[in-house]
Amino acid sequence: MNMNLFKDYLRIPSISAQKEHVGDMRRAADFLKKLFVENDFGAEIVETGGHPVVFAEKRIDAEAPTLLFYGHYDVQPVDPIALWQSDPFEPDIRNGKIYARGASDNKGSHLSMLLGLFRSRPKFNLKCVIEGEEEIGSVHFESFLKANRERLACDLVVLSDTGCISEEQIVITTGLRGLLTFEVELTGPTRDLHSGVYGGAVDNPIRALTALCASLHTDDSRVDVEGFYDGIIPPSKAEVDVALSLDCSQLQHDAGRALLPFPQSAIRFSPTLEFNGICGGYTGEGSKTIIPQKASVKISCRLVPGQDAVQVFSKVQKALVEHCPKTMTLRVFNFQGGNPYFLNTADLPVQLQSLLRKTEGLLTAFGKKPLYLREGGSIGIVSAFRNVLGVSSLMVGLSLPQDNLHAPNESFSLKIFEKAADFYRAFVEED
Amino acid sequence: MNMNLFKDYLRIPSISAQKEHVGDMRRAADFLKKLFVENDFGAEIVETGGHPVVFAEKRIDAEAPTLLFYGHYDVQPVDPIALWQSDPFEPDIRNGKIYARGASDNKGSHLSMLLGLFRSRPKFNLKCVIEGEEEIGSVHFESFLKANRERLACDLVVLSDTGCISEEQIVITTGLRGLLTFEVELTGPTRDLHSGVYGGAVDNPIRALTALCASLHTDDSRVDVEGFYDGIIPPSKAEVDVALSLDCSQLQHDAGRALLPFPQSAIRFSPTLEFNGICGGYTGEGSKTIIPQKASVKISCRLVPGQDAVQVFSKVQKALVEHCPKTMTLRVFNFQGGNPYFLNTADLPVQLQSLLRKTEGLLTAFGKKPLYLREGGSIGIVSAFRNVLGVSSLMVGLSLPQDNLHAPNESFSLKIFEKAADFYRAFVEED
Numbered sequence: 001m002n003m004n005l006f007k008d009y010l011r012i013p014s015i016s017a018q019k020e021h022v023g024d025m026r027r028a029a030d031f032l033k034k035l036f037v038e039n040d041f042g043a044e045i046v047e048t049g050g051h052p053v054v055f056a057e058k059r060i061d062a063e064a065p066t067l068l069f070y071g072h073y074d075v076q077p078v079d080p081i082a083l084w085q086s087d088p089f090e091p092d093i094r095n096g097k098i099y100a101r102g103a104s105d106n107k108g109s110h111l112s113m114l115l116g117l118f119r120s121r122p123k124f125n126l127k128c129v130i131e132g133e134e135e136i137g138s139v140h141f142e143s144f145l146k147a148n149r150e151r152l153a154c155d156l157v158v159l160s161d162t163g164c165i166s167e168e169q170i171v172i173t174t175g176l177r178g179l180l181t182f183e184v185e186l187t188g189p190t191r192d193l194h195s196g197v198y199g200g201a202v203d204n205p206i207r208a209l210t211a212l213c214a215s216l217h218t219d220d221s222r223v224d225v226e227g228f229y230d231g232i233i234p235p236s237k238a239e240v241d242v243a244l245s246l247d248c249s250q251l252q253h254d255a256g257r258a259l260l261p262f263p264q265s266a267i268r269f270s271p272t273l274e275f276n277g278i279c280g281g282y283t284g285e286g287s288k289t290i291i292p293q294k295a296s297v298k299i300s301c302r303l304v305p306g307q308d309a310v311q312v313f314s315k316v317q318k319a320l321v322e323h324c325p326k327t328m329t330l331r332v333f334n335f336q337g338g339n340p341y342f343l344n345t346a347d348l349p350v351q352l353q354s355l356l357r358k359t360e361g362l363l364t365a366f367g368k369k370p371l372y373l374r375e376g377g378s379i380g381i382v383s384a385f386r387n388v389l390g391v392s393s394l395m396v397g398l399s400l401p402q403d404n405l406h407a408p409n410e411s412f413s414l415k416i417f418e419k420a421a422d423f424y425r426a427f428v429e430e431d
Numbered sequence: 432m433n434m435n436l437f438k439d440y441l442r443i444p445s446i447s448a449q450k451e452h453v454g455d456m457r458r459a460a461d462f463l464k465k466l467f468v469e470n471d472f473g474a475e476i477v478e479t480g481g482h483p484v485v486f487a488e489k490r491i492d493a494e495a496p497t498l499l500f501y502g503h504y505d506v507q508p509v510d511p512i513a514l515w516q517s518d519p520f521e522p523d524i525r526n527g528k529i530y531a532r533g534a535s536d537n538k539g540s541h542l543s544m545l546l547g548l549f550r551s552r553p554k555f556n557l558k559c560v561i562e563g564e565e566e567i568g569s570v571h572f573e574s575f576l577k578a579n580r581e582r583l584a585c586d587l588v589v590l591s592d593t594g595c596i597s598e599e600q601i602v603i604t605t606g607l608r609g610l611l612t613f614e615v616e617l618t619g620p621t622r623d624l625h626s627g628v629y630g631g632a633v634d635n636p637i638r639a640l641t642a643l644c645a646s647l648h649t650d651d652s653r654v655d656v657e658g659f660y661d662g663i664i665p666p667s668k669a670e671v672d673v674a675l676s677l678d679c680s681q682l683q684h685d686a687g688r689a690l691l692p693f694p695q696s697a698i699r700f701s702p703t704l705e706f707n708g709i710c711g712g713y714t715g716e717g718s719k720t721i722i723p724q725k726a727s728v729k730i731s732c733r734l735v736p737g738q739d740a741v742q743v744f745s746k747v748q749k750a751l752v753e754h755c756p757k758t759m760t761l762r763v764f765n766f767q768g769g770n771p772y773f774l775n776t777a778d779l780p781v782q783l784q785s786l787l788r789k790t791e792g793l794l795t796a797f798g799k800k801p802l803y804l805r806e807g808g809s810i811g812i813v814s815a816f817r818n819v820l821g822v823s824s825l826m827v828g829l830s831l832p833q834d835n836l837h838a839p840n841e842s843f844s845l846k847i848f849e850k851a852a853d854f855y856r857a858f859v860e861e862d
Contacts, residue, residue: 177627181718188689194837196608196808199703199733201694202686203652206706206728210644217638255633258619258758263632272630275637276721277712282729287612287767289731290707297637298713300720302630327689336718377627406625 002115005035006417009107010091010100016051016074016136025051025132028073032056032130039118041128046148048140051132055148058117058126065351066125067428068154068391069117070381071110072134072161075102076406083408097411104403106134108412109160109420112398116424124428127154131381134161138380145388155349157385158427160420162375162397165246167415168367172359173395175374176382177271178303178340180313184320185296186212186328192281195289203327205295206280213297215323216273216316221260223273223301225319233306233342235269235374242371243268250401267376272302273316302376309337338383342374343392355427356394362426363396366419396423433546436466437848440538441522441531447482447505447567456482456563459504463487463561470549472559477579479571482563486582489548489557496782497556498859499585499822500548501812502541502592503565506533507837514839528842535834537565539843540591540851543829547855555859558585562812565592569811576819586780588816589858591851593806593828596677598846599798603790604826606805607813608702609734609771611744615751616727617643617759623712626720634758636726637711644728646754647704647747652691654704656750664737664773666700666805673802674699681832698807703733704747733807740768769814773805774823786858787825793857794827797850827854 014028015021029045029052036043036056043056051074078088078101086092088101098108110130117126129152133139145152162173188205189198218224235243243265251263260266280295282288301312317332324330345356363370375397382393398420404410445459446452460476460483467474467487474487482505509519509532517523519532529539541561548557560583564570576583593604619636620629649655666674674696682694691697711726713719732743748763755761776787794801806828813824829851835841 177630179627179720181720183718188687190685190687193685194808195703195705195707195731196610196733196806198682198686198698199608199705199807200697200701201682201691201807203689203691204706205689206709207644207648207652210641210706210709210728211648211650213638213641214645217642219642221634221638251629251632254621254624255629256619256621257760258634258636260632260634260758266631267629270631272626274626274630274720274722275635275641275712276626276719277714277723278637278641278709278726279711279714281706281708283708283710287614287729287731287765288707289610289612289705291705292708295709297641298718300626300718302627327691329688334718375627376630376632377625 006098006108006111007091009111010098010102011089013089014074014102014132015077016133017077025074029054029132032073035114036128041126046144048133048144050140053132053144054128054130055151056128058122060122060125064124065156065349066127066154068127068129068152068157069110069113070157070159070161071113071130072106072132073130074132074135075105075107076135078408080408085409088410093414096414098414098417099409099411101410103410103412104399105405105410106161108417109398112417112420113160113424116421117428119421120425120428122428126428127152134381138384141381142384142388145384149388152389154389154391156352157382157391157393158396159393160396160398161379162395163399163401164397164416165371166400167413170363170366170370171373171397172363172370173375173397174343174372175268175305176341177376177378178307178309178338179300179378180303180309180335180337181298181300182313182335183296183298183333184209184212185294185331185333186324187294187331188328189291189293192293193291195291198291202291203325204291205328206292208325208328209278209280209295209297212320212323213275216319223271225273225316227315228271228273228312231306232271232304239372239374240265240269242373268374269304271304271307274300274302276300302378303340305340305342307340309339313337338378338380341379341382341386343394347392359394359427362423365423437529437539437542438522440542441529441533442520444520445505445533445563446508447564448508456505460485460563463504466545467559472557477575479564479575481571484563484575485559485561486579487559489553491553491556495555496586496780497558497584499558499560499583499588500541500544501588501590502544502561503537503563504561505563505566506536506538507566509839511839516840519841524845527845529845530840530842532841534841534843535830536836536841537592539848540829543848543851544591544855547852548859550852551856551859553859557859558583565812569815572812573815573819576815580819583820585820585822587783588813588822588824589827590824591827591829592810593826594830594832595828595847596802597831598844601794601797601801602804602828603794603801604806604828605774605803606699606736607772608807608809609738609740609769610731610809611734611740611766611768612729612731613744613766614727614729614764615640615643616725616762616764617755618725618762619759620722620724623724624722626722629722633722634756635722636759637723639756639759640709640711640726640728643751643754644706647750654702656704656747658746659702659704659743662737663702663735670805671696671700673804699805700735702735702738705731705733707731733809734771736771736773738771740770744768769809769811772810772813772817774825778823790825790858793854796854
C-alpha cells in the first residue's frame with residue numbers, strides 16, 4: 001500500500017476555514033493534480049470564488065457510461081489541540097489505524113477510491129472531482145457544477161463521505177435528510193430596560209421567545225406545527241428492521257441522559273425541528289437586571305423524503321406568526337433550505353442497475369453483506385449533483401463510528417483503506 | 432449657587448466600573464474630603480476592599496438625634512459616547528439643566544444635600560457617607576457598615592437617589608422591591624452534537640430550557656409558581672390611586688409595543704420573575720447545525736412587602752425541579768437575595784416622627800405637595816442600613832424622568848439643585 005503517499009497527503013494542513021492555510025489548500029490541490037497526472041488521468045485545477053476544485057478524467061469509450069467520483073481535500077480545524085494524542089498533521093499509526101486530521105474525513109476515504117481507480121482497467125469513463133470547501137459548506141460548489149455542466153456530465157456520482165458499521169460491514173447510504181435553517185428574533189421594548197424600574201410594566205422578549213419556542217413541540221418532543229409531518233414517505237419494514245437492529249452504544253454514550261426512545265430510527269426516518277442556538281439579554285458573568293430589548297433563536301429542521309423545504313418553512317413560519325404575542329415584533333430571516341435525498345435505483349440507466357446489484361457482492365468481501373441505510377445528516381453536494389446534473393449518488397460509507405470525525409484524534413482504519421481500494425478497482429472493472 | 436464647585440465635581444470621570452479610572456475615583460474622594468473640611472466637618476477617607484468611602488460628621492449635641500446622609504460619588508460608564516450632545520465630563524448648561532455624566536446620579540443629588548447641610552445651623556448630629564461603588568453593586572458597602580457600626584450609629588438615614596415627578600413635585604419613596612437573582616443551567620448530551628447525525632435521538636437542552644422557562648408564567652404574564660404570591664401585603668387604596676394617576680407617557684415611550692396593562696401599579700406593587708439573559712448553542716453569524724450540550728438562563732425576581740427572598744427562591748427552585756425533564760441535568764446556582772423594603776413611620780424614634788411630618792410641608796415649597804410612592808427598583812444599601820444599623824431610610828427623590836440616568840445626555844435640573852439645597856438646610860434646622 002502507498003502509505004508514504006497517504007502520509008504525505010495527510011501532512012498538508014488543508015484547513016479550508018482558516019485564512020492562514022490558504023497556501024496549504026493550494027499545496028493539497030497541486031498534490032492531487034500531480035497524482036492524477038502520474039496515473040494517466042488528464043487533470044486540471046479549476047478556480048472557483050474560493051478554494052479550487054481538482055478535476056480529472058480518463059476516457060475509455062464514448063459509448064460506455066460515465067462515473068463521477070467525488071471527494072474533498074479540505075479538512076476541519078484541529079481545536080482543541082490539547083486533546084490530540086499525536087500531532088494532527090504528523091500521521092501516527094497505532095493498532096491498525098492511522099491518526100491525523102482528515103484521515104477519514106475525507107482524505108483516506110477518497111485516496112483509497114483513487115488508488116482503486118489507478119490500478120484498474122476500467123470499463124467506464126471516469127471523472128473525478130475533489131473539492132476544497134466541503135467543511136465550509138461547499139460554498140462555491142453548486143456554481144462550479146453549473147459553470148462546468150457539460151464537462152461534468154455523467155450517469156452516476158460515487159462518493160465515500162459517510163459512515164460504516166465496522167471494518168467488516170460497509171454501509172450504502174440510500175437517503176439523506178434535507179436541511180432548512182432560519183433565525184427568529186423577537187423585539188419588545190425600545191431598548192434594554194432596568195428590571196426594577198420597568199419590571200411588571202413591560203413584556204420580556206426572552207419570556208415571549210421561550211414560550212414561542214415551547215409552542216413548537218409537544219411534551220414528548222414531537223414537532224407541534226400544523227402539517228409538519230404531512231406527505232412523509234414512510235420507511236419500508238426492511239429499513240425499519242435494520243435501523244432497529246443497529247447498535248446504539250455510541251449514541252447512548254454521546255447522548256448521555258438526553259437519549260430519546262428509538263434513536264436509530266428517529267435519526268433515519270423522522271424529521272426534526274431543532275434549536276441550534278439561543279441568545280438574548282445579558283449573558284456575561286454575574287447578574288445584570290435588565291429586561292432585554294430583543295432575543296433570538298437559530299432553528300434548523302431535518303427533513304425526510306416526502307417533505308419539501310420551502311413548504312415546511314412556510315408552515316413553521318405560520319405557526320410562529322400565530323403564536324407570537326402582540327407585545328413583540330417578530331422577524332424570521334436567513335432562510336436556507338435543501339430537500340431530502342433518496343436513492344431510487346429505478347432512476348438509473350439500465351447499464352448501471354446491474355452495476356449496483358454487483359456492488360453488494362463486491363462489498364461483502366469486507367466480511368459481511370453491506371447494509372442499506374438512510375442517514376440523518378444532509379450532504380449538500382448530493383442535492384447539488386441531482387439538481388444541477390440530474391444524477392443520483394452512490395454513497396459507500398467507509399468511516400467507522402469511532403473515527404472521531406471533526407474531533408481530536410481523527411482516525412481511519414488501514415484495513416478499510418486497503419479493502420476499499422480493492423473494492424473500487426473491481427467496481428470500475430465489472431460491467 | 433456654587434456652580435463652579437458643581438462643575439469641578441462633574442469634571443472628575445469617577446467611573447467605578449472601569450479600571451483606568453481608579454485614579455479619578457481617588458480624586459473624587461479627595462475632592463469631597465476637602466469640601467467637608469472646608470465646611471467644618473470632620474472628614475476621613477475610609478479604605479474598603481475596593482473604592483474608598485468618604486465619611487464626615489458634625490456633632491451638635493449628644494442628646495440630639497443623629498441623621499446619616501448617604502450619597503455615591505461614582506458614576507456609570509459613558510458608552511455609547513457618540514450619542515452625547517456634549518462631553519460627558521465637561522458640564523454644559525442648556526435650558527436650565529446641567530448635562531454631564533453623574534449630574535443627577537448621584538453627584539447633583541448629594542451635592543445639593545451637602546450644600547444645604549453646610550449652610551445650616553443644624554439641630555441634629557450630622558453624619559455623611561459618600562461611597563464609590565454604588566454603580567457596581569455597592570460590593571464592599573455592607574462590610575464597611577459592619578466594620579464601622581458604632582461610628583455610623585444613627586436614628587435615620589437620608590438620601591436622594593430616587594426619582595421625582597417634575598420640578599414642582601418631589602417624591603418620598605416609601606417602599607422598594609426586593610431582588611433575588613440566580614442562574615439555571617440544563618445539560619443534556621455529553622458534548623455539542625451534529626444535528627443531522629444525532630437529531631431525533633437526543634433531547635435538546637434549548638428545547639428543554641425554553642419549555643422550562645415557559646412553565647414559569649401563565650399566558651397573561653403572571654408568575655406560575657406555586658405560592659409565589661403568598662403573604663403579599665397589598666397596597667392601600669390611597670397608594671393605588673396615586674399610582675393609577677401617574678403619567679405613563681415615558682413608560683409607554685420606552686416600552687413600545689411591549690407595554691403591559693396597569694404599568695405604574697404593576698411596577699410598584701407586584702412581584703416579577705424576569706429573564707435577564709439566555710444563552711445556549713451557537714450564537715455567531717450564520718448557522719451551525721448542532722444540538723448543544725447545555726443552555727442557561729439568568730433569572731431575577733423583584734419582591735414586594737410580605738415576600739421573603741429565601742422563601743421565594745426555594746419555591747421557584749421547587750418548580751424548576753418539578754418541571755425539569757428527566758433527559759436533562761438541572762443546576763440552579765449563583766443565588767443572591769435581598770428583601771423588599773417599606774418605610775414604616777411607626778418604627779422611627781418619636782423625635783423623628785415630627786420631623787417626617789414637617790418634611791411634607793418643606794417639600795411643598797417646590798410647588799406641589801410631595802407624593803408618597805413605592806418604587807419598583809431595589810436599593811441594596813437601604814436594605815444594608817436596615818440589616819446592619821437597624822435604621823430606616825428617608826428617600827427624597829430628585830431625579831426627573833427625563834434626566835437620562837445611566838444613558839447618554841444625563842442631566843440635572845438647576846431649579847431642583849437650588850431648591851433641594853434650601854430644603855435640606857431647613858430640614859436639619861427644624862426640630
